[in-house]
Amino acid sequence: MAFSERVSRLKSSLIREILAAAQRPQVMSFAGGLPAEAMLPKVEWARMPVSMGQYGMSEGEPALREALAQQARVLGVPCEASQVLVVSGSQQTLDLAAKLYIDKGTEVLLEAPTYLAALQIFQLFGADCLTVPLEADGPNLAQLRSRLETHRPAFIYLIPTFQNPSAVRYSEAKREAVAGLLDEFGVTLIEDEPYRELTFDGGSAKPIAGRLKKSSWIYTGTVSKTLLPGLRVGYLIASPDLFPHLLKLKQSADLHTNRVGQWQALQWIGSESYQQHLSELRGFYRVRRDAFQAALQTHFADLADWNVPQGGLFFWLTLKQPLDTRTLLDGALAHDVAFMPGEPFFPEPDNHHGHMRLNFSHIDPARLEEGIKRLAQVVRQVQAAQAA
């Protein structure tokens, strides 16, 4: 049996195992990134035209592309509908970008930590993943400059707004500085913003893609976090030099994104009912965030440090006494608690012990306190055992 060389880099299924374990109904899961069931909007299908059942264009539905371009321009990303490609969830943007840029040994530049599934697909295609450390307000600029002076990455992949996993939102100053550095060194930007609309303090900063003067860029978003992930409708917007290649790669991947989901997304994007839904969603998650923060204060104040997330779906904890948090998993699951160890979010997991990603959007509030309490107990037990 001869598989491709890349298959040897398919990662083991630690994450899949955690999420599978978290499916058991008795488990209190902080592991996934699921929207709350209660906040999935009721949608109507009765008016959908029969023609949505036919094959469609690889680019996506023209009216949806127009609406997405309009939305991006309002955010400060100058673009036309002709630059918009509808994709099968923004995960597909990463697949297309990997195909466009990555050969074995191609250097790419990522935040540390970064989105796990991005890391995995870039590594699958053979990328050499360089990193720049994230601070509370964005990347360390000195280290970013240093990386760019000494390497020629094919692209930099950034999640500047409520990052998964760290919840970091770049400051205005760092957005501007990063754009300047990318222009200075001529590095292509891939900017991933699934969480932008899940803001709890009302802040909305212009994307970095909209600040570039010269560099090529791909800006990607999705309706998965704000409407219905089951539709699998995301989008990318690309600088005109990249678009034709991405379009061909999209066509070869799956011809086009399902039109049923595209039609449904179009009913919402730019509408007043969407604005109202977003407002309710932010309020709902803000309450969950606050309850989670209270539970963490009670049980984790002596164990870990964290920033209160101003958006997104996650708390990112840094243990005061670092340990490999993967070693907490068995104990946590034995007590019916699931969480995501921080190590896999780094290209070199063993150099980054001591972080935990906790999702606050999906847990039943009635079980939140008990789950956090049990998780803290597991941390204490393992730390005590290691100290002994």
Place this chain on the structure above:
Amino acid sequence: MAFSERVSRLKSSLIREILAAAQRPQVMSFAGGLPAEAMLPKVEWARMPVSMGQYGMSEGEPALREALAQQARVLGVPCEASQVLVVSGSQQTLDLAAKLYIDKGTEVLLEAPTYLAALQIFQLFGADCLTVPLEADGPNLAQLRSRLETHRPAFIYLIPTFQNPSAVRYSEAKREAVAGLLDEFGVTLIEDEPYRELTFDGGSAKPIAGRLKKSSWIYTGTVSKTLLPGLRVGYLIASPDLFPHLLKLKQSADLHTNRVGQWQALQWIGSESYQQHLSELRGFYRVRRDAFQAALQTHFADLADWNVPQGGLFFWLTLKQPLDTRTLLDGALAHDVAFMPGEPFFPEPDNHHGHMRLNFSHIDPARLEEGIKRLAQVVRQVQAAQAA
């Protein structure tokens, strides 16, 4: 700008240009492979559970996997639901298979001619595409054996039932012989059957995957030709040794297939109303096939040879006086007729002049005769010009 090496193999957009030109309303198009609009069934959405809006499993909906496995067992492919992976249209099976098997220079074995988009994605990943010639009842067996004796292809890709583009359906004897050869040489089979249910003479032969005793296999199908292509719901069924890798590759490509389309497909697969719809569809396309055959007899009998397709969506013409049919395109489009030249369906187009693929399912019957007549005139004109 440094793209990956594979991007240099992204094909030029001849086909895209033809299909774009065919969009003009005045064009009589034999170029695409679209189902007839009139035969898209009316579907109901009112009973879809809200939970279909949430993220789902990468494997696909459990009930749909069960239904697809059941359907495959009836066809003669022994399998369990655990071997079924729901994909975003069967095009995605080709993407996953390319990732699983193909490095630069990997040999794969294909029918000549073969499905254009398969050829393109295998070449995109760097495959060295070997071929075996198709005859009216399947591949030339002596040449297949010879290829297998002298090469070790990573897989063989076959469309044994109403192939796109040639409309060939393998005979019982050749199905059995091909399975025997693949077992003898230990070659993995990828069997693609989008057209199986579009049979006009009621024939239904057991898939080759169901005849294998030892070799690994991937069997792939779709609801695009029989239900609604806009759902983008296909599936693959794989031997257990391949499944875990394909699942991880699926997850990294787009997390999972849209659940809305999966739910709709499940309402049909295995149902009586689906059987009834298929029966109506076969009758409808049989009538179109017969009308097309009559028009071809009138206008092409002295120009080309062809077999009357017993299923699928295409006539495959072989000109009596071969010429590069790509040179017919400008003239045809100037007369508002679109068709698909045969050359791109071969890995070495310049060695295979003189074929044309004509779709009979989508053309308005009222314009069929005029379209065929104009196309024949273009062929005559170009042949006369070349003879002059």
